[in-house]
Amino acid sequence: MQLQSLREQVLHANLEIARRGLAPHTFGNASGIDRSGSKPFVVIKPSGVDYAALTPADLVITDLDGNIVDGSLRPSSDLQTHTLLYREFPQIGGIVHTHSEFATAWAQACRPIPCLGTTHADYFHGPVPVTEPLAAEEVASGYVRNTGAVIVRCFRSGKLDPVAIPGVLVAGHAPFAWGRGPAEAVEHADVLEYIARLAFYSVLLGAPETGIPGYVSAYHYLRKHGPKATYGQQ
Amino acid sequence: MQLQSLREQVLHANLEIARRGLAPHTFGNASGIDRSGSKPFVVIKPSGVDYAALTPADLVITDLDGNIVDGSLRPSSDLQTHTLLYREFPQIGGIVHTHSEFATAWAQACRPIPCLGTTHADYFHGPVPVTEPLAAEEVASGYVRNTGAVIVRCFRSGKLDPVAIPGVLVAGHAPFAWGRGPAEAVEHADVLEYIARLAFYSVLLGAPETGIPGYVSAYHYLRKHGPKATYGQQ
Amino acid sequence: MQLQSLREQVLHANLEIARRGLAPHTFGNASGIDRSGSKPFVVIKPSGVDYAALTPADLVITDLDGNIVDGSLRPSSDLQTHTLLYREFPQIGGIVHTHSEFATAWAQACRPIPCLGTTHADYFHGPVPVTEPLAAEEVASGYVRNTGAVIVRCFRSGKLDPVAIPGVLVAGHAPFAWGRGPAEAVEHADVLEYIARLAFYSVLLGAPETGIPGYVSAYHYLRKHGPKATYGQQ
Amino acid sequence: MQLQSLREQVLHANLEIARRGLAPHTFGNASGIDRSGSKPFVVIKPSGVDYAALTPADLVITDLDGNIVDGSLRPSSDLQTHTLLYREFPQIGGIVHTHSEFATAWAQACRPIPCLGTTHADYFHGPVPVTEPLAAEEVASGYVRNTGAVIVRCFRSGKLDPVAIPGVLVAGHAPFAWGRGPAEAVEHADVLEYIARLAFYSVLLGAPETGIPGYVSAYHYLRKHGPKATYGQQ
Numbered sequence: 001m002q003l004q005s006l007r008e009q010v011l012h013a014n015l016e017i018a019r020r021g022l023a024p025h026t027f028g029n030a031s032g033i034d035r036s037g038s039k040p041f042v043v044i045k046p047s048g049v050d051y052a053a054l055t056p057a058d059l060v061i062t063d064l065d066g067n068i069v070d071g072s073l074r075p076s077s078d079l080q081t082h083t084l085l086y087r088e089f090p091q092i093g094g095i096v097h098t099h100s101e102f103a104t105a106w107a108q109a110c111r112p113i114p115c116l117g118t119t120h121a122d123y124f125h126g127p128v129p130v131t132e133p134l135a136a137e138e139v140a141s142g143y144v145r146n147t148g149a150v151i152v153r154c155f156r157s158g159k160l161d162p163v164a165i166p167g168v169l170v171a172g173h174a175p176f177a178w179g180r181g182p183a184e185a186v187e188h189a190d191v192l193e194y195i196a197r198l199a200f201y202s203v204l205l206g207a208p209e210t211g212i213p214g215y216v217s218a219y220h221y222l223r224k225h226g227p228k229a230t231y232g233q234q
Numbered sequence: 235m236q237l238q239s240l241r242e243q244v245l246h247a248n249l250e251i252a253r254r255g256l257a258p259h260t261f262g263n264a265s266g267i268d269r270s271g272s273k274p275f276v277v278i279k280p281s282g283v284d285y286a287a288l289t290p291a292d293l294v295i296t297d298l299d300g301n302i303v304d305g306s307l308r309p310s311s312d313l314q315t316h317t318l319l320y321r322e323f324p325q326i327g328g329i330v331h332t333h334s335e336f337a338t339a340w341a342q343a344c345r346p347i348p349c350l351g352t353t354h355a356d357y358f359h360g361p362v363p364v365t366e367p368l369a370a371e372e373v374a375s376g377y378v379r380n381t382g383a384v385i386v387r388c389f390r391s392g393k394l395d396p397v398a399i400p401g402v403l404v405a406g407h408a409p410f411a412w413g414r415g416p417a418e419a420v421e422h423a424d425v426l427e428y429i430a431r432l433a434f435y436s437v438l439l440g441a442p443e444t445g446i447p448g449y450v451s452a453y454h455y456l457r458k459h460g461p462k463a464t465y466g467q468q
Numbered sequence: 469m470q471l472q473s474l475r476e477q478v479l480h481a482n483l484e485i486a487r488r489g490l491a492p493h494t495f496g497n498a499s500g501i502d503r504s505g506s507k508p509f510v511v512i513k514p515s516g517v518d519y520a521a522l523t524p525a526d527l528v529i530t531d532l533d534g535n536i537v538d539g540s541l542r543p544s545s546d547l548q549t550h551t552l553l554y555r556e557f558p559q560i561g562g563i564v565h566t567h568s569e570f571a572t573a574w575a576q577a578c579r580p581i582p583c584l585g586t587t588h589a590d591y592f593h594g595p596v597p598v599t600e601p602l603a604a605e606e607v608a609s610g611y612v613r614n615t616g617a618v619i620v621r622c623f624r625s626g627k628l629d630p631v632a633i634p635g636v637l638v639a640g641h642a643p644f645a646w647g648r649g650p651a652e653a654v655e656h657a658d659v660l661e662y663i664a665r666l667a668f669y670s671v672l673l674g675a676p677e678t679g680i681p682g683y684v685s686a687y688h689y690l691r692k693h694g695p696k697a698t699y700g701q702q
Numbered sequence: 703m704q705l706q707s708l709r710e711q712v713l714h715a716n717l718e719i720a721r722r723g724l725a726p727h728t729f730g731n732a733s734g735i736d737r738s739g740s741k742p743f744v745v746i747k748p749s750g751v752d753y754a755a756l757t758p759a760d761l762v763i764t765d766l767d768g769n770i771v772d773g774s775l776r777p778s779s780d781l782q783t784h785t786l787l788y789r790e791f792p793q794i795g796g797i798v799h800t801h802s803e804f805a806t807a808w809a810q811a812c813r814p815i816p817c818l819g820t821t822h823a824d825y826f827h828g829p830v831p832v833t834e835p836l837a838a839e840e841v842a843s844g845y846v847r848n849t850g851a852v853i854v855r856c857f858r859s860g861k862l863d864p865v866a867i868p869g870v871l872v873a874g875h876a877p878f879a880w881g882r883g884p885a886e887a888v889e890h891a892d893v894l895e896y897i898a899r900l901a902f903y904s905v906l907l908g909a910p911e912t913g914i915p916g917y918v919s920a921y922h923y924l925r926k927h928g929p930k931a932t933y934g935q936q
Contacts, residue, residue, distance in 0.1 A: 024896050025889070027821065077925065099821050105903030108818040110910075116342040118407045119261065119333050136917045143921055172914040173820045187259070194258050200903060201339030201434060208344070212406040215370045219377055223311065232260075232282030232308075350576040352641045353495065353567050421493070428492050435573030435668060442578075446640040449604045453611055457545065466494075466516030466542075584810040586875045587729065587801050655727070662726050669807030669902060676812070680874040683838045687845055691779065700728075700750030700776075 003041075006032050006182075007056040010043045013096060013182035018051035020190050022098035026050060027174075029076040030096045032182040033064075033086050040064050042083060046073035077144065084148030085178065089155075089162045092178040094185035099174045102196035106130070107169035113195060115211040116202045120195040121220035125164035127211070128192065129154050133171045151176065164221070167192045237275075240266050240416075241290040244277040247330060247416035252285035254424050256332035260284060261408075263310040264330045266416040267298075267320050274298050276317060280307035311378065318382030319412065323389075323396045326412040328419035333408045336430035340364070341403035347429060349445040350436045354429040355454035359398035361445070362426065363388050367405045385410065398455070401426045471509070474500050474650075475524040478511040481564060481650035486519035488658050490566035494518060495642075497544040498564045500650040501532075501554050508532050510551060514541035545612065552616030553646065557623075557630045560646040562653035567642045570664035574598070575637035581663060583679040584670050588663040589688035593632035595679070596660065597622050601639045619644065632689070635660045705743075708734050708884075709758040712745045715798060715884035720753035722892050724800035728752060729876075731778040732798045734884040735766075735788050742766050744785060748775035779846065786850030787880065791857075791864045794880040796887035801876045804898035808832070809871035815897060817913040818904045822897040823922035827866035829913070830894065831856050835873045853878065866923070869894045 013030035017023050031044035042062045049058060060071035066083045068075065076082070082095050098104075106113050106128075113128040115121055131150040138146040151168050154160070166188045167177035175196075177189035203209075211217070222228060247264035251257050265278035276296045283292060294305035300317045302309065310316075316329050332338075340347050340362075347362040349355055365384040372380040385402050388394070400422045401411035409430075411423035437443075445451070456462060481498035485491050499512035510530045517526060528539035534551045536543065544550075550563050566572075574581050574596075581596040583589055599618040606614040619636050622628070634656045635645035643664075645657035671677075679685070690696060715732035719725050733746035744764045751760060762773035768785045770777065778784075784797050800806075808815050808830075815830040817823055833852040840848040853870050856862070868890045869879035877898075879891035905911075913919070924930060 025893070099900075101899060102903060104819060104821065104900050105907055105909075108900060108904035108909050109907035111907055116406070117338060119338060133915065134918065136915070139917050139921050172818065172918060190258070197335060198333075198338050198342060200907065201336060202342035204438065204906065205339055205343035205345055205434065207339075207342050213367065213370070215373050216368065216406060219373050350640070351572060353572060425493070431569060432567075432572050432576060435570060436576035438672065439573055439577035439579055439668065441573075441576050447601065447604070449607050450602065450640060453607050584874070585806060587806065658726070665803060666801075666806050666810060669804060670810035672906065673807055673811035673813055673902065675807075675810050681835065681838070683841050684836065684874060687841050 002034055002036065003043075003061070004056070006034050006043050007059050009094075009182045010045070010059055011054060011056050013094065013186040014045050014054060015051055016186045017096065017098055017189070020186075022100040022189055022193060024099070027099040028097055029078055030094065030182055030186060031076070031082045032094045032185075033092075035090075035093070040086075041069055042066075042086060044079055044082060045076045046071070047075060047077050049073065078147075080142070080144040081148040081151075081176070084145055085151065085176070088148070088152045089178070091163050091180075092166075092185075093180045094182035095176060095178045096182070096185040096189040097174065097176050098189050098193070100189070100193035100196070102200050103169060103175040103193050104173075105200065106196050107174050108172060110171045112169070113199050114207075114209050115217050116199050116207050117212060118216065118220045119191075119198060121212065121217035122224050123188065123191045124167065124195070125217070125221040125225075126160070128167055128169060128175075128195070129158055129160060129165065130169040131171050147173070164225075236268055236270065237277075237295070238290070240268050240277050241293050243328075243416045244279070244293055245288055245290050247328065247420040248279050248288060249285055250420045251330065251332055251423070254420075256334040256423055256427060258333070261333040262331055263312055264328065264416050264420060265310070265316045266328045267326075269324075269327070274320070275303055276300075276320060278313055278316060279310050280305070281309060281311050283307065312381075314376070314379040315382040315385075315410070318379055319385065319410070322382070322386045323412070325397050325414075326400075326419075327414045328416035329410060329412045330416070330419040330423040331408065331410050332423050332427070334423070334427040334430070336434050337403060337409040337427050338407075339434065340430050341408050342406060344405045346403070347433050348441075348443050349451050350433050350441050351446060352450065352454045353425075353432060355446065355451035356458050357422065357425045358401065358429070359451070359455040359459075360394070362401055362403060362409075362429070363392055363394060363399065364403040365405050381407070398459070470502055470504065471511075471529070472524070474502050474511050475527050477562075477650045478513070478527055479522055479524050481562065481654040482513050482522060483519055484654040485564065485566055485657070488654075490568040490657055490661060492567070495567040496565055497546055498562065498650055498654060499544070499550045500562045500653075501560075503558075503561070508554070509537055510534075510554060512547055512550060513544050514539070515543060515545050517541065546615075548610070548613040549616040549619075549644070552613055553619065553644070556616070556620045557646070559631050559648075560634075560653075561648045562650035563644060563646045564650070564653040564657040565642065565644050566657050566661070568657070568661035568664070570668050571637060571643040571661050572641075573668065574664050575642050576640060578639045580637070581667050582675075582677050583685050584667050584675050585680060586684065586688045587659075587666060589680065589685035590692050591656065591659045592635070592663070593685070593689040593693075594628070596635055596637060596643075596663070597626055597628060597633065598637040599639050615641070632693070704736055704738065705745075705763070706758070708736050708745050709761050711796075711884045712747070712761055713756055713758050715796065715888040716747050716756060717753055718888045719798065719800055719891070722888075724802040724891055724895060726801070729801040730799055731780055732796065732884055732888060733778070733784045734796045735794075737792075737795070742788070743771055744768075744788060746781055746784060747778045748773070749777060749779050751775065780849075782844070782847040783850040783853075783878070786847055787853065787878070790850070790854045791880065793865050793882075794868075794887075795882045796884035797878060797880045798884070798887040798891040799876065799878050800891050800895070802891070802895035802898070804902050805871060805877040805895050806875075807902065808898050809876050810874060812873045814871070815901050816909075816911050817919050818901050818909050819914060820918065820922045821893075821900060823914065823919035824926050825890065825893045825923075826869065826897070827919065827923040827927075828862070830869055830871060830877075830897070831860055831862060831867065832871040833873050849875070866927070
């Protein structure tokens with residue numbers, strides 16, 4: 001039951017990647033985790049399969065270490081990044097990786113996305129950080145797992161909260177976003193692309209890299225998040 | 235009767251925001267006002283509801299101070315900006331707020347949009363102004379109402395006519411546009427995005443910030459507006 | 469018969485403006501001319517009518533001086549530009565005016581579009597020229613007719629051939645394109661937008677303003693035009 | 703049988719050019735080659751025919767020197783570029799030529815596309831090279847064939863492998879891409895456009911022209927290509 005529901009949520013998030021144009025071809029992938037039992041399991045997209053052809057049964061089930069529990073197809077080549085993030089960020093329940101245009105451009109330029117407006121502040125409580133590049137030995141000794149490791153290092157060293165900043169740019173690569181579940185993760189991936197696009201145009205128009213005042217960004221973030229949220233219907 | 239018609243116009247304007255791609259997700263909102271009776275009332279979108287699911291009955295009715303008169307859902311979180319604008323600009327009958335890409339980029343860059351061509355001059359009689367940023371105490375003491383207040387201050391201090399300049403950029407936030415009713419407001423929001431886009435490309439090509447000569451912009455504005463208008467079928 | 473056929477071609481060209489996204493709202497217009505009889509007549513879009521609602525019967529028929537011969541609606545507000553071009557450029561049979569994004573940006577920046585590649589050279593035998601701005605007295609004494617006059621002056625003073633260069637940018641305004649008939653005019657308007665877009669990106673990447681060598685552009689233009697053309701099926 | 707299958711693959715690749723928006727109007731063309739028999743033959747799009755109207759029977763069959771073997775229509779005006787590439791690059795089985803926006807802009811700027819990220823590295827093992835411009839005598843003595851010749855010269859002089867770098871920018875013109883067959887060629891043309899777009903945005907954001915470290919690009923290329931590939935389902 002629960003597994004079937006998670007399969008459907010993960011499938012839906014993968015289809016949203018394509019529908020929203022966040023990744024061409026078979027780039028991009030979404031996963032979700034069920035932490036309710038004694039042995040958490042991860043549901044993830046198989047590798048290199050067209051979005052149009054995906055069914056819930058194609059999805060691959062693994063444990064938190066990436067060992068396959070169920071599924072006849074190879075899991076996404078990014079699996080070890082996902083499982084490492086699930087182990088290190090216990091608050092998150094879904095992860096989405098895209099190669100969306102503007103977020104990827106910021107990642108390729110190795111620049112964090114400054115918080116230049118309230119669209120950004122409503123979702124990300126501070127700049128979207130960019131990781132360090134992987135060192136040669138990190139590529140050689142486990143590229144995919146170490147992609148997760150540089151993300152975690154980026155958050156730890158910057159004392160960043162993955163709940164308040166639900167996404168990151170991997171330098172020279174592309175964005176990862178996450179949320180409480182697969183649906184929120186893909187929403188965050190989509191918003192990340194939108195604010196990356198807005199910031200690109202703004203910077204070309206000379207927007208101040210310092211961004212908006214902290215009292216504005218805090219106001220906007222907190223009206224949508226936390227115990228005093230006032231946005232929406234509850 | 236009149237209320238029902240205004241509900242439908244406001245619903246339609248909200249759907250146009252989505253259809254024209256002026257705001258992703260639940261960003262953006264449209265409202266309208268009926269000033270014909272002794273107690274004017276405002277019809278506005280509920281907060282955080284998907285455009286696809288909106289019905290006329292979901293819309294919220296308030297008085298000019300933002301007190302709810304009818305409706306079971308929370309009104310848009312931007313309600314107090316709308317009602318303040320309706321109080322201060324008695325000529326306007328509809329307001330649309332978007333986070334459209336290029337207009338938001340100019341807002342984030344805190345730059346007014348110069349009048350660089352006749353596309354602009356046909357709708358806005360001068361540059362599209364940008365407000366000052368809100369001060370910390372303005373955020374703390376009523377952020378949404380004070381968003382309206384900085385807009386009004388921008389027009390008062392610049393001696394601008396809200397009929398001749400039917401929109402504004404809120405610094406570090408996004409645009410607001412208005413018109414005689416909800417339909418004209420959303421048309422102005424759409425044109426504002428288009429001229430923001432044209433101006434972005436033009437400025438990158440080195441367009442003069444002074445813009446086109448005043449005698450050209452005046453000619454264009456007046457052929458579509460006022461007693462000597464010659465454009466269209468009446 | 470002939471009139472009915474021209475009505476349909478002009479209607480189709482107007483619909484193509486909208487379908488190809490060359491002008492939002494009711495910006496933009498297409499016309500055609502029949503020069504076969506003793507009294508040439510022009511078929512043009514009415515002013516400010518939505519493309520979606522246009523029928524052949526809505527089109528307005530005028531003589532070469534812009535006097536209405538048939539039609540109950542007001543003609544396009546740009547009529548006098550069209551008729552002046554038909555009088556001065558006897559080789560052309562259709563005219564299309566748009567506010568397409570990139571061509572308008574070059575027009576707003578008052579810069580000619582340099583010939584940076586073969587896409588351009590296949591259609592325009594040299595840079596796309598930009599007119600001078602209209603003087604104050606030209607705006608006052610007949611803005612629309614004088615828009616045609618600055619176009620003609622631009623071609624005369626630059627010794628340009630309107631057949632080899634089937635379009636122009638009106639400074640601070642937008643492009644006009646033309647062709648042997650309405651269908652070719654709208655094709656040229658569409659290609660003009662495409663090469664304006666390519667040139668915008670290229671210039672930002674540092675493309676040389678001198679453009680491609682003359683022997684390349686001549687080769688490309690002549691393979692599609694004139695007695696030695698080899699492109700296509702005849 | 704084999705011929706019929708290749709006709710269908712080539713038709714499909716040509717339709718993909720249009721469907722993916724890689725070339726407006728009749729710009730762009732795809733071909734395929736059958737090298738299995740003693741006399742290899744090439745299947746190519748006819749010149750200047752609308753994509754929408756193409757049928758398998760419209761395609762033109764030629765030998766490796768471009769002599770027509772079957773077909774009543776004129777072959778693509780770029781035929782001699784295709785056949786020269788098939789002769790010089792015996793590993794390739796399909797070629798696609800487009801005028802896609804961002805790849806063409808880099809070609810017009812005469813700049814190679816640096817490898818700025820893993821999206822690029824997954825498909826192109828190094829920068830996408832740009833040819834030298836054609837000399838005047840090369841244009842005069844066989845422009846189309848010499849377009850192929852400058853491509854081959856570019857690969858030979860740079861010691862580049864056309865399998866590892868399945869595409870090129872022709873200076874002042876546009877891209878060519880290739881693959882094992884027509885389907886892979888059009889996929890490469892599409893990815894080339896995507897990485898050209900990403901690189902454009904990245905460079906404007908100040909991305910380092912040196913690109914990502916060689917050990918990252920090698921890792922990414924080799925995970926999808928060669929005997930140690932791990933991507934996908936086989």
